[in-house]
Amino acid sequence: MTFMISARSLKLVAVLAAGLAMGACSKNPNEDGSNSGFGSGLGAGAATPGSQQDFVVNVGDRIFFESDSTELTSTAQATLDKQARWLQQYGQYSITVEGHADERGTREYNFALGARRAEAAKSYLAARGIPASRLRTISYGKERPVAVCNDISCWSQNRRAVTVLGGANS
Amino acid sequence: MRQTNTDSPRDHLMSDPKMLFSRRQMGGLFTGLAGASLLPTSAFAQSKYLDIRRGSNFQPVPIAVTNFAGDQGPALSGIITNNFARSVFLQPLEPRSFPEQISNPDAPPRADAWRMINAQFVVTGRVARAPDGRMQTQFRLWDVSTGQQVSGQQYVTDPNNARRVAHIVSDAIFSRITGEKGFFDSRVVFIDESGPKERRAKRLAIMDQDGANVRYLSGGEDLVVTPRFSPSSQDVAYMSFGKGDPRVFILNIETGQREVVGNFPGMTFSPRFSPDGQKIIMSLSQGSSSNLFTMDLRSRATTRLTDTAGIDTSPSYSPDGAQVVFESDRGGTQQIYVMGAGGGGAKRISYSDGARYSTPVWSPKGDFIAFTRQKGGSFGVGVMKPDGSGERIITEGYHNEGPTWAPNGLYVMFFRDPGGGGGPKIFMADVFGRGEFPVPTQSFGSDPAWGPLLS
Numbered sequence: 001m002t003f004m005i006s007a008r009s010l011k012l013v014a015v016l017a018a019g020l021a022m023g024a025c026s027k028n029p030n031e032d033g034s035n036s037g038f039g040s041g042l043g044a045g046a047a048t049p050g051s052q053q054d055f056v057v058n059v060g061d062r063i064f065f066e067s068d069s070t071e072l073t074s075t076a077q078a079t080l081d082k083q084a085r086w087l088q089q090y091g092q093y094s095i096t097v098e099g100h101a102d103e104r105g106t107r108e109y110n111f112a113l114g115a116r117r118a119e120a121a122k123s124y125l126a127a128r129g130i131p132a133s134r135l136r137t138i139s140y141g142k143e144r145p146v147a148v149c150n151d152i153s154c155w156s157q158n159r160r161a162v163t164v165l166g167g168a169n170s
Numbered sequence: 171m172r173q174t175n176t177d178s179p180r181d182h183l184m185s186d187p188k189m190l191f192s193r194r195q196m197g198g199l200f201t202g203l204a205g206a207s208l209l210p211t212s213a214f215a216q217s218k219y220l221d222i223r224r225g226s227n228f229q230p231v232p233i234a235v236t237n238f239a240g241d242q243g244p245a246l247s248g249i250i251t252n253n254f255a256r257s258v259f260l261q262p263l264e265p266r267s268f269p270e271q272i273s274n275p276d277a278p279p280r281a282d283a284w285r286m287i288n289a290q291f292v293v294t295g296r297v298a299r300a301p302d303g304r305m306q307t308q309f310r311l312w313d314v315s316t317g318q319q320v321s322g323q324q325y326v327t328d329p330n331n332a333r334r335v336a337h338i339v340s341d342a343i344f345s346r347i348t349g350e351k352g353f354f355d356s357r358v359v360f361i362d363e364s365g366p367k368e369r370r371a372k373r374l375a376i377m378d379q380d381g382a383n384v385r386y387l388s389g390g391e392d393l394v395v396t397p398r399f400s401p402s403s404q405d406v407a408y409m410s411f412g413k414g415d416p417r418v419f420i421l422n423i424e425t426g427q428r429e430v431v432g433n434f435p436g437m438t439f440s441p442r443f444s445p446d447g448q449k450i451i452m453s454l455s456q457g458s459s460s461n462l463f464t465m466d467l468r469s470r471a472t473t474r475l476t477d478t479a480g481i482d483t484s485p486s487y488s489p490d491g492a493q494v495v496f497e498s499d500r501g502g503t504q505q506i507y508v509m510g511a512g513g514g515g516a517k518r519i520s521y522s523d524g525a526r527y528s529t530p531v532w533s534p535k536g537d538f539i540a541f542t543r544q545k546g547g548s549f550g551v552g553v554m555k556p557d558g559s560g561e562r563i564i565t566e567g568y569h570n571e572g573p574t575w576a577p578n579g580l581y582v583m584f585f586r587d588p589g590g591g592g593g594p595k596i597f598m599a600d601v602f603g604r605g606e607f608p609v610p611t612q613s614f615g616s617d618p619a620w621g622p623l624l625s
Binding site: 068070103104105106107108109111112113115116119120138139140143144145146148149150 | 366367368369370372393395396409411415416437439440453455457458459460481483484497499503504528529542544549568569571572587589590591617
């Protein structure tokens with residue numbers, strides 16, 4: 001079964017996450033290495049094509065998973081297709097796929113689960129023509145939730161793989 | 171530090187670097203009391219007074235810890251009383267009910283009076299300052315039913331070690347009554363958590379088993395999780411994020427020296443020491459699978475133990491080092507498996523309907539495996555025998571995770587998270603689930619790992 005998230009709510013989530021990352025970035029852009037790499041001047045529509053904001057707001061930087069699943073839903077595949085097209089167009093970025101799990105699992109298993117999710121997204125992007133040399137993965141397990149509450153409305157946002165753009169490829 | 175007059179002298183107290191005494195420093199400085207003065211003399215003394223092996227249906231042993239003589243005496247008695255209150259097997263009596271003030275800790279208490287408040291044992295003692303400035307602590311344990319002393323020891327140490335002496339006295343009394351090893355003179359490494367959940371800062375920290383003497387071992391810049399104590403040294407293995415892949419590190423908590431464990435092509439996590447302290451067993455994530463590996467800390471040789479497309483993690487050795495218990499989703503969901511320490515022949519031992527099992531840890535006594543169990547939306551901590559039988563859930567609720575064993579195998583610590591914007595706290599419970607106590611930490615605390623007995 002596919003958990004449907006509308007494009008509109010996806011965009012909201014993305015903007016929210018970007019805002020959080022901005023807060024984290026105010027001191028040091030790479031403070032914890034997670035969700036970093038956003039520039040300033042956020043705002044849907046105002047993003048310069050090819051910029052990181054453009055990717056986050058207009059493409060969507062994240063996909064979501066079912067509970068304890070690493071399967072790519074049709075929504076996730078559609079997002080990854082868009083990501084792959086954008087990433088091929090803007091080849092200057094290196095790419096880190098972050099895998100995350102919700103809090104309803106044990107810590108160590110969730111590291112492995114997050115790694116699997118990141119790997120699933122990475123393989124999909126690679127199959128869509130993104131060179132493996134541009135792609136790396138990292139798992140944060142349940143250590144870096146974006147939504148905090150005690151029910152599925154938050155857990156479903158935290159079960160995610162986030163495509164984070166890094167500096168220019170060397 | 172040194173003790174005299176024991177029925178089992180334990181000079182290896184000095185092997186603990188925290189005590190900072192070499193044998194040479196000890197030599198000649200200490201004379202001590204005459205050997206006989208604290209020795210038990212009763213012909214009626216039993217080898218032990220409570221049989222823990224009989225199971226959960228025991229009566230805690232009522233014990234009166236009187237104020238030790240000397241300026242520091244009451245503080246020491248307070249620490250011992252607090253220890254016993256969390257021991258479940260001993261039940262310290264309320265000081266207000268005591269029938270007499272002890273004026274001479276060397277003389278037998280009035281057995282008939284103590285019997286009136288149903289005390290089974292009375293502890294007396296004194297704390298004095300030796301001429302060289304060091305602290306001299308003596309205790310005596312009296313059996314109220316016979317009026318006889320059944321245990322007594324003296325310890326001499328630096329005054330800075332007052333809390334440790336109280337724990338060592340607690341262990342001596344606990345062992346004398348139960349016939350089991352103590353656990354009070356031990357430390358716990360854990361993760362101190364602060365800040366909002368989305369950007370939680372995590373620091374490696376160490377404390378005494380009762381939450382005192384907290385020391386921070388990392389600064390919170392890097393995300394660190396799942397510390398594990400070496401059974402034989404002052405080393406802690408843990409997983410740390412930094413540049414590149416997250417990896418398993420070993421930190422010497424005395425010297426602060428830190429090193430990465432191995433050079434693996436991917437994320438390493440879930441480390442644990444072998445019982446002899448010579449090997450680390452851990453998971454390596456490659457592609458979409460995670461498998462178990464060991465690294466010999468001397469030769470640096472690495473060995474692959476499992477080769478599955480699934481997730482194998484949370485390995486833990488049996489106390490004899492011959493077997494490994496771990497969790498795997500090779501059968502579809504997380505379950506607990508046991509295999510030989512060389513790998514191969516893994517056998518599933520967890521079978522409860524609709525439950526997922528994880529984080530297995532073998533008891534240092536070998537008799538139980540503690541685990542986290544997810545069932546019906548709740549997370550519990552429990553124990554089962556190594557063949558999977560005799561499952562007993564110790565606690566259950568929204569989220570309990572990650573048991574660790576006391577060095578005597580009679581207690582577990584774990585963390586409990588209320589979910590939402592709150593954070594985890596550490597708790598301790600006995601293996602029968604009779605009592606549960608919070609382990610006080612200043613901030614949120616998670617991933618406790620109990621270290622070996624220091625003395």
